[in-house]
Amino acid sequence: MVTALLFRPEQGPTQTEISDRTGNRRRRRQCMADEDFLQQFREQLVHWIEQEMETGRIPFRRVETGPPLLTPQPPPAEHLVLWINRASAMAGGLILLPRDLAEDILEGGAALAEAVGLDHFAVWDRQRVSIWQRQEDDIRLQQEWPLGGKQSASALHRALRSLLERLKVLSVLQSAGNTAVSSWWLTNLLHLCLLDVTPQIEQALRTAVDDGRRPWNDLARAARGKALLVLFRLVAVIHARVLGRGIQPEKLERALGYAIGQLPAPIDRHLVPAEGEPPLPEAAAVRFHHLWHRLQQLEKQINAPLLLAALKQLTPDLAPLAPPGPGPQNRPTGRWLAVQPLALAGDPPDALVADAPLAAWHTLCAWLEQRPAAAICVNRLEELPPQQRYERITAVLTDRSVPDSRLRGNKQAQLRLSWPSRRFRLAPTAPAWSYDFIHLLGLAAPAGELQLQLPDSLLQPTIGRPLWELVCSEFCCREMRLEDGNISLRLQRIPDEETVCQLENGTIRRDLDWNLLRQRSLRYLACALDWPDPLFAMLCQNELRLTEEAPPPAELWREQILFWHSSWGRNLAAWCGFNPARARSVFAEGRAKDLPPVYPTPERLQALRNVAWQPDSELPPARELDEELAFWLGERLADPDLPRPNRTVRENAPAPARQGQLAETIRERILIDGLPLFPEHYLYDHYRPALKSWRFSGPLKEKERFFSSIELQGPDGESIRTDCEPLAGCLLLASARRQSVELPTDPQVAADILQRYLHDLARLRRELLRQCRLEAAAAPDRLVNRLWREWGFPPWDLVRQVAALFSPTNPLE
Known part of the structure; x- marks a missing residue:
């Protein structure tokens, strides 16, 4: 292990220290060399194996380095999987590439072999190549041959060919189809299918054109949910044997819908397709069709306990929908409400609230286990009976999206x-989880307990202040833990009880009096959860004050600038989320909303008046300022060696290069033939039509219509009257971006160029929306509108109006 050395400048390093340092560097270089060699060796093996595959003398069709498999323990070393058919999870060989052979390597190799359905695996270390047999309670050596002292490339290539020949024989004798099906292999059969179809579904959702209206806030979550639902439907109908054979991929979803109606309650209700559920894209339907055929081949070997074990081992694929959260180890007494639980212990809860895929998973597991499901199982909190109260509530709230006005x-x-x-x-920007949090608090019975997991934005004043005030007035908090961007709470609906609140963040643990904590601000709670002991002690001893509780004196703005420019001020800024580079403008301009959340006491700041600095001059270097501050503030407030956080404060600056590059990429893909110019480009197909010049001061609008007579009016009040509807449509579109135009007088020619122009605009709009979503732009609809304006096209609302009123056939429909 590489250890840090403390230098002693006054004595110089000893000979032992120099030797240790030299040895550490040598071992570090050796370790890096081993990593580089192992990577190159692995790549060379893959290249040789692919060459052997091209000859057709081995049954393997694909080699994969470290595939994302689900195993009972992490992979022990780099490994290669030789697939006969990856879509069917049919592996023919597994090669581990450890540095040295050890017992943990063999145990991990056996777990990997079980995950890919093999009873054997190979280990290629420095001295030998060996093949091991996996048995129920033992791992036995089957074959072994040394590599020799001098390992040339040709010798390694011959050793690989010998290994592939042996694996070829074993793959025929010990394939998954000829041995008992393992629950981990079945788990990976389902898992690999999910990995393949989820990106395909997400891309289909992203590129689906629905005029900017889309019911999914999180496309990745929606795609994962759709894939899981189809997977659970396949598992249910395979187990119930209610789906016939001979179904084509494009008809698989419809056949599943009919088969689900034959399942018993309540599993049928949670697997039935919901209204508005997007269909599977073609590639995903083909992949699920292949999985269905594979499960049908194994239906005699697959039983309820095996399916149940595979589904429970599939929880890593469910984690994006419901991350692990709080939950009781045993069935609690009284009425129990569980929200988005990933695991349930013992008997089911009285009420279960979960997204459709998670609810289907829980109900399917209960059906396979032949135990009762939750009496009430809904997908949204709003669907619960409002009059019911619960003695125990466990919930994981993760929906950070901001609801629209209707949902709000x-x-x-x-x-x-x-x-x-x-x-x-x-606040209008309050996330959806904040509404659910308040609703859950209201569903708690008197003296009821709640175990909740929330996003850490609870500590942000704009979001968390009304929520924390409600907690302090109606509940007592017994535990609070901050970890990985989430806050876990344990509350009880006893508002005035004297108790101790235990605060943890993984590195610190504090016990604070609840009555004291509820009287302080939300910022105090955030500091108590996050700050190290030396810093929090200064806050408790009133050497630091909170802006939320007592704003700093406005007349000390000069001293504030000096303090936040020092090394200690920068360290404190990193802990409280303030950017010290903005201190000068914030305090000089008096922007109260941008003030730092904490500051030294006014008595300490007043001592900085003696520091020689004028506001209109440059700030002194931080080192010089630290020396002055140490004299006036004292060593404790000027000490820059306090613990530093594992984060840095940076400005949320926009990324114009990324936006500009993205816009240019989209332009190159869509405008291959350049921008269409109306009407000039559309008159090329008509031989010298009669044209009339029109001039207008700005965009025209329809003022009046009397039978076929249409009057258009400009911004200065000028009017244009025409008896030709296509011509009126051309005038409206042309006036949106220019002040003069020549248009044909023949109504048929005008109708033709208008129809073609509208058709091109509709095609470009669809493709633009598809490309913006395909590139995963942060706000694709806004990017579409911006690029549409920059390219000089008429406003889209005007295009839709013209297509509806002035075109013989609406090309936008």
């Missing part, structure tokens, strides 16, 4: 049922 109104109405005597005013 529904959630506000739901809060009136759980809190009939209170009204809540949340």
Whole structure:
């Protein structure tokens, strides 16, 4: 192990220290050389194996380095999987590439072999190549041959060919189809299918053109949910044997819908396709069709316990929908409500709230285990009976999306049922989880306990202040833990109980009096959860103050700038989320909303008045400023050696290069033939048509229509009257981007160029929306509107109006 050395400048390093340092560097270089050699050796093996595959003398068709398999323990070393058919999870060989052969290597290799359905695996270390047999309680050596002292490339190539010949024989004798099916192999058969289809479904959802209206806030989550639902439907109908053979891939989803109707309750209700559920793209349907055929081949070997074990081992694929959260080890007494649980212990809860894939997984597991499912199982909190109260609530709230006005109104109405005597005013940007959090608090019975996992944005004042005020007024908090961007709470609905709140963040643990904690601000709670002991002690001893509780004196703005420019001020800024580079403008301009959340006491800051610095001059270097501050503030407040956080504060600056590069990429893909110019480019197909010049001061609007007579009016009040509807449509589109135009007088020619132009605009709009979503732009609809304006096209609302009113056939439909 490489250890840090403490230098002693006054004495110089000893001979032992120099030797240790030299040895450490040598071992570090050797370790890096081993890593580089192992990577090159692995790549060379893959190249040779692919060459052997091309000859057709071995049954393997694909070699994969470290495939993402689910195993009972992490892979022990680099490894190669030789697939006969990856879609069917049919592996023919497994080669481990450890540095040295050890017992843990063999145990990990046996677990990997079980995951790919093999009873054997090979180990290629420095001295030998060996093949091991995996048995129920033992791992036995089957074959072994040394590599020799001098290992040339040709010798290694011959050793690989010998290994492939032996694996070829074993793959025929010990394939997954000829041995008992393992639950881990079945898990990976399902898991590999999910990995293949999820990106295909996500791309289909992203490129689906629905005029900017889309019911999915998180496309990756929606794609994973769709893939899981189809997978669970396949597992259910295979187990019930209610789906016939001979179904084509394009008809698989429809056949599944008919077969689900034959399943018993309540599994049928949770697997039935919901209204508005997107269909599978063609590639995903073919992949699921292949999985269905593979499961049908194994239906005599697959039983309920095996399926149940495979589904429970599939929880890593469910984790993006429901990360592991709090939950009781045993069935709690009283009524129990569970929200988004990934695992349930013992008997089912009285009420279960989960997304459709997670609810289907729980119900399917209960059906296979032949135990009762939850009496109430819904997909949204709003669907629960509002009058019911629960003695125990466990929940994982992860929906960070901001609800639209309609959904926000529904959630506000739901809060009136759980809190009939209170009204809540949340910010318009409040995430969906904050509404669910308040609703869950209202569903708790008197003295009821809640175990909740929330995003750490609870500590942000704009989001968390009304939520924390509700907790302090109605509950007592017994535990709070901050970890991996989430906060775990244990609350009890006893508002005035004297208790101790235990705070943890993985590195510190504090026990604070609850009555004291509830009287302080939300920022104090954030500091208590996050700050190290030396820094939090200064806050408790009133050497630091919170801006939220007592704003700093405005007349000390000069001293504030000096303090935040020092090394200690920068360290404190990293802990409280303030950017010290903005201190000068924030305090000089008096922007109260941008003030740092903490500051030294006014008495300490007043001592900095003696520091020689004028606001209109450059700030002194931080080192010089530290020496001055150490004299005036004292060693404790000026000590820059306090613990530093594992994060840095940086400005949320936009990335114009990324946006510009993305816009240029999209332009090159769509405008291959350049921008269409109307009407010039559309008159090329008509031989010298009669044209008339039109001039206008700005965009025209339809003022009046009387039978076939149409009057258009410009921004200065000028009017244009025409009896030709296609000509009126051409005038409206042309006036949106220019002030003069020559248009044909023949109504048929005008109708033809208008129809073709509208068709091109509709095609370009669809392709632009598809490309923006395909590139995973942060706000694809806004990017579409911006590029549409930059390219000089008429406003899309005007295009839709013209297509509906002035075109003989609407090309936008």
